[in-house]
Structures are given as C-alpha cells and as structure tokens.
Amino acid sequence: MxxxxxxxxxxxxxxxxxxxxxxxxxxxxxxxxxxxxxxxxxxxxxxxxxxxxxxxxxxxxxxxxxxxxxxxxxxxxxxxxxxxxxxxxxxxxxxxxxxxxxxxxxxxxxxxxxxxxxxxxxxxxxxxxxxxxxxxGQSTNDTIPTAIRLALLAKLPRLLAASESMAAAFEQIAEREHDTVKSGRTHLQDAVPTTIGREFAAYAWTLRRAAANLGAVRPLLCQTGLGGSAAGTGLNTSPDYARRVAAELATLTGETIGVGDLAAQMQSMFDMQTLSAALRGLALELTRIANDLRLLASGPRTGLGEITLPPVQPGSSIMPGKVNPVMFEMLNQVCYQVLGQDAAVAYMTQAGQLELNVMMPALGSALFDAMDWLTNAINAATEKNLKGLVVNRERCARFIHDSVALATLLNTRIGYMKAAEIAKESEQTGKPVREIVTARNLMSEAEFNALVLAAANGVGSAGGGG
CATH class of the missing domain: 1.10.275.10 (Fumarase/aspartase (N-terminal domain))
Known part of the structure; x- marks a missing residue:
C-alpha cells in the first residue's frame, strides 16, 4: 500500500x-x-x-x-x-x-x-x-466571518468569568482590609490617607466596568452575514436560507443569532474591531493594576513592601532567597501582547476592499489569541498570587504616620498656613505630624488617629489635592 x-x-x-x-x-x-x-x-x-x-x-x-x-x-x-x-x-x-x-x-x-x-x-x-x-448555499466569504463570530462568542464567557474572579478576589481583600489605613500617593509622592480597602475596591470596580464593556459587544457578534453567499446577494441559496440557518445556529449555540446586512457583514469587520477595542481597554486596566501590585510589593527591605505576594518560584539564578512578582510580570507581558494584537486587528479591519475583507484568517487568529491569553493569564495571576496576597499592616501604619501629607488633615481645623508650618517642621525635624500636633496641644494622639482613619474612609471634610 x-x-x-x-x-x-x-x-x-x-x-x-x-x-x-x-x-x-x-x-x-x-x-x-x-x-x-x-x-x-x-x-x-x-x-x-x-x-x-x-x-x-x-x-x-x-x-x-x-x-x-x-x-x-x-x-x-x-x-x-x-x-x-x-x-x-x-x-x-x-x-x-x-x-x-x-x-x-x-x-x-x-x-x-x-x-x-x-x-x-x-x-x-x-x-x-x-x-x-x-x-x-455557502461561501468562504460568509462562513468564515460567521465562524469567527461564533468562536468569539464561545470564548467570551470564559474571559468574563476570569475577570469576575479577579474582581471578586480584589473585593474580598478590600472588605478584609476596610480599615487598614495607608498613605495615598499621587505623582508617586506622599498624599493624604486612604485605606487598602478603598484602593483594592477601586481595582474590583474598574475590572467589572471593563468586563461590562466587553460583554456589551455580545449582541454585535450575534448578527451574522451567513446566507450572503459570495457577495452578500444570497446567490445559490435555498429558499429562506438566511433566516433558517440563523435559527439553526441559535439552537446549536444557545446564542441569539440573527441576520445582519448580508453585504456589510463580509465587507466590514466593525464588530470584531469593537470587541478588540474592549479587549484593549481591559488589558490597559489590567497592566496598570499589575504594575501597582508590583510597586506595592517592592522590597522586601528597600521598597514599599505594603503587600506580600505568595512566592511561586525562586526569583534569581544568582541571588539566594530572592523572590519576584512573576505572576504579575507575566500578566503585564500578556497585556502588552494583547495591545499588539489590537493594533494588528485595526490594520486588518481597514484593509478590506469593496465586497470583502480578505484579512479574516489572521484577524480572527489575533482575537482568539487575545481572548485566550487574557483568560489564562488572569486566572493564573488570581489563583497563584492574588488569593494569597498578604497586607503588611504595620508597614502601612509606619508609612502613613511618617507622611508629611497628614498635615493636610488640619486645614479645616487650623487653616492652610498653620498646617503648612506643621508640615515644614515635620519635614525639617523628621518628627511625625502626630507628635507635633500633640506637642502643640492641638489634639490628643487618639483624636489625631481617629481623624486619620476618618479621612482615609472619606468621612468628614479632611482632604487634599494632587
């Protein structure tokens, strides 16, 4: 044979x-x-x-x-x-x-x-x-873009579930650390008090917002051009084919598959570009948050060290005992790749001519990769690092009371100029603002601590600008 x-x-x-x-x-x-x-x-x-x-x-x-x-x-x-x-x-x-x-x-x-x-x-x-x-009754020109849509619809729930899992992990930390006061930072400089709870709750809210934006693309993906045949005319299709095949696909997939403009859906990749833009938005937020966590975990002795991430592997081939935030480094790398895929999708979206966009195989592949990579990276970072994150409360407390920015809390009590004098004294002597305030009999240490906690939780009129 x-x-x-x-x-x-x-x-x-x-x-x-x-x-x-x-x-x-x-x-x-x-x-x-x-x-x-x-x-x-x-x-x-x-x-x-x-x-x-x-x-x-x-x-x-x-x-x-x-x-x-x-x-x-x-x-x-x-x-x-x-x-x-x-x-x-x-x-x-x-x-x-x-x-x-x-x-x-x-x-x-x-x-x-x-x-x-x-x-x-x-x-x-x-x-x-x-x-x-x-x-x-089919053509490459209507089956391939429809298959891309269906594949993206299949991947979407997995990515949304991963995003929600990470958001829920942030929310759990936020609830646990609701009253853990820390120094806020703007311009990478000391700012007014906040809490770990407020900081991490904001991460959860942002991720859910980005995921909602992503989920909103679903109805667009459900509108197919299947039945348009070669150029959107329905040439060589059986009677009522477009409606009948959409109904069959709805049954098979569980999605609300409908019929869009048969010509437009093979000319235009607008719906896929809209999805790509939503993926870009999620990736941008994820990489920002990942960088924050890496910064907060920096140290352990010479960095911020306000949080500790679970070690998952040795961090250096030459420095014994070193541990790196590798899961969020990985997440960063994936997010940057997703941004690259989005750029490729943008170029391929505009590259169609007349009745057909012939870039569809690579365009679909770029979106498949972006969704799979993000799903896997989010899940890995959540399970292996975020769920085991530890807040170093003593470190947070030391930083907040070393911060000159606490003088801002006195603005409504003694006025901006007198508060500035206290800030200057703290800067020059190294004494904490709390010590100077109690020495001047402006308030007791307990009263000042309560003022800091109230300010961190957004209670009262204490506050500050950028």
Whole structure:
C-alpha cells in the first residue's frame, strides 16, 4: 500500500496522505502555507463545523438536500463536535485570503466522513461532495466571518468569568482590609490617607466596568452575514436560507443569532474591531493594576513592601532567597501582547476592499489569541498570587504616620498656613505630624488617629489635592 492517494481538482492531480480525512484542496494549502506552524483555533474549528451542520438542516428542502444527505452530513459534524478528528484541521492560520483553505478543509473532512459512513471511500466524494453538498448555499466569504463570530462568542464567557474572579478576589481583600489605613500617593509622592480597602475596591470596580464593556459587544457578534453567499446577494441559496440557518445556529449555540446586512457583514469587520477595542481597554486596566501590585510589593527591605505576594518560584539564578512578582510580570507581558494584537486587528479591519475583507484568517487568529491569553493569564495571576496576597499592616501604619501629607488633615481645623508650618517642621525635624500636633496641644494622639482613619474612609471634610 502507498502512503498517499491521488485526488483531482480543477488544477489537476495532487497527492493526499492516505490516512487523511481531508482532501486535495487542504493538501495543497498545507504545502502552500508552511508559515507559523500553528493549526486552527479549536473554538473556530467547532464554530465552522456548527455552520456546516446548521446549513445541512436548513438546506434539507425539496430540490436541494435530501434527508439521506442531510443526515450523513449532520452525523459527520456531530462526530467532530464531540471531539473526534480535530487533528484533521491542518491549514496554517496564515493562509489564503478570507479563509478559503479552511473552508475547504471543513468541507472535505465532513464529506469524507459522510461518504465512508454511507459505504463509500475517502477521496471519491460520492454521494456527498464537498462543494455541492457540504458547502451548499455557502461561501468562504460568509462562513468564515460567521465562524469567527461564533468562536468569539464561545470564548467570551470564559474571559468574563476570569475577570469576575479577579474582581471578586480584589473585593474580598478590600472588605478584609476596610480599615487598614495607608498613605495615598499621587505623582508617586506622599498624599493624604486612604485605606487598602478603598484602593483594592477601586481595582474590583474598574475590572467589572471593563468586563461590562466587553460583554456589551455580545449582541454585535450575534448578527451574522451567513446566507450572503459570495457577495452578500444570497446567490445559490435555498429558499429562506438566511433566516433558517440563523435559527439553526441559535439552537446549536444557545446564542441569539440573527441576520445582519448580508453585504456589510463580509465587507466590514466593525464588530470584531469593537470587541478588540474592549479587549484593549481591559488589558490597559489590567497592566496598570499589575504594575501597582508590583510597586506595592517592592522590597522586601528597600521598597514599599505594603503587600506580600505568595512566592511561586525562586526569583534569581544568582541571588539566594530572592523572590519576584512573576505572576504579575507575566500578566503585564500578556497585556502588552494583547495591545499588539489590537493594533494588528485595526490594520486588518481597514484593509478590506469593496465586497470583502480578505484579512479574516489572521484577524480572527489575533482575537482568539487575545481572548485566550487574557483568560489564562488572569486566572493564573488570581489563583497563584492574588488569593494569597498578604497586607503588611504595620508597614502601612509606619508609612502613613511618617507622611508629611497628614498635615493636610488640619486645614479645616487650623487653616492652610498653620498646617503648612506643621508640615515644614515635620519635614525639617523628621518628627511625625502626630507628635507635633500633640506637642502643640492641638489634639490628643487618639483624636489625631481617629481623624486619620476618618479621612482615609472619606468621612468628614479632611482632604487634599494632587
């Protein structure tokens, strides 16, 4: 036996691996595009197969697809959706414009599975043909952008859950440290008192806001152009196909799949760019928060050291005992990569011409990576570091009472100029503001401590500017 079979298409004959469930057009693409070595995203494979399954059901009408053909295609799709033969989707992520190679990869695998189940042979494509039956009423131009949308919809709940888990961890710390007073800092200089609780509650609120912005993109992704065929005209589609296939996809995915403008949805990548912008917003907030935590954990002796992050690995190959904030360093790196993916998506969004944006394979891949990387990085940082974070309360207390900015609390008691005198004395002598205040009999130490706590919790009129 040979290790290949010969198939023929409009360009001629070509060798296909004998064991392969894909066919000639896929084999040509494997040879043409040895680019990244990265196979298709699994959610994307599944989404594209869901489209083929939904199309077979929608096309089962008189003079279109027979019940036997439908059932064979559906059964093949269900095997793939159950996790079988995912290794047969082999076209590199950087491939023919618009994703024709992946579309044919799906068509060929499904056709071969269906034919063998019906007693036929791989590569002969009878009674099920990849183009005539599996691809009936479809085009690369409407199936690929629809599959990208469905894959993104599949990933979205996982990313939102990861974001909520991190927000909840911040909120838990905030509740635990509600009255842990610390020095606020503006311009990286000492500022008025705040609390760990207020600081960390703000992180939780911001993450939830960014996640809500991300979740708001969901209805846009549900509006597909499936049924537009090659140029949004619906050429060669069965009666009422666009509505029928959308209903089938809604049942398969559990999403409120609807029909958008059939021409616009293959010309424009606006909805995907909107998602990318929301991912950028989340990444920007995450990297800011990660940098704050690294700064707060700096030390342990010569930095701020207000928090301690759980050690997960030795921090140096030369310095014994050193431990680094590696989980949030990792999160930073992922966020920067996501920003790069967003820039790539922006360029590819504007790169469409006339009836089609042919950048879709790489555009989809960039979004898949951004969502998966963020999901995994957020989960790892939350589980391995954030949930074990320890607040160094004594360190926070020492910093706040060493801060000259506490003189600001006296503004409403003795006026700005007299408060400035106390700040200057504290600066020159090194004495804490509390000591100077009690020495001048302005208030007792207990009264001053209560004033600091009230100010940190936003109670009363004490406050300060930038």
């Amino acid at each position: 040979t290790d290949y079979r010969i198939e023929q298409d409009s360009l001629g004959k070509f060798k296909v691996p004998a064991r392969a469930w894909y066919g000639i057009q896929t084999a040509r693409a494997v040879e043409n595009f040895p680019i990244s070595g990265r196979m298709p995203d699994t959610d994307f494979i599944r989404a594209h197969v869901q489209i083929k399954l939904a199309a077979a059901r929608a096309n089962c009408q008189p003079d279109w697809l027979t019940v036997t053909q439908r059932d064979a295609i559906v059964a093949a799709c269900e095997r793939i959706l159950a996790g079988e033969l995912l290794d047969q989707f082999v076209v590199d992520r950087f491939q023919a414009g618009a994703g024709t190679s992946h579309n044919m990869n799906s068509n060929e695998v499904i056709a071969n599975l269906a034919n063998v189940a019906l007693g036929g042979e791989k590569g002969l494509y009878a009674p099920i043909h990849p183009n005539d039956h599996v691809n009936m």
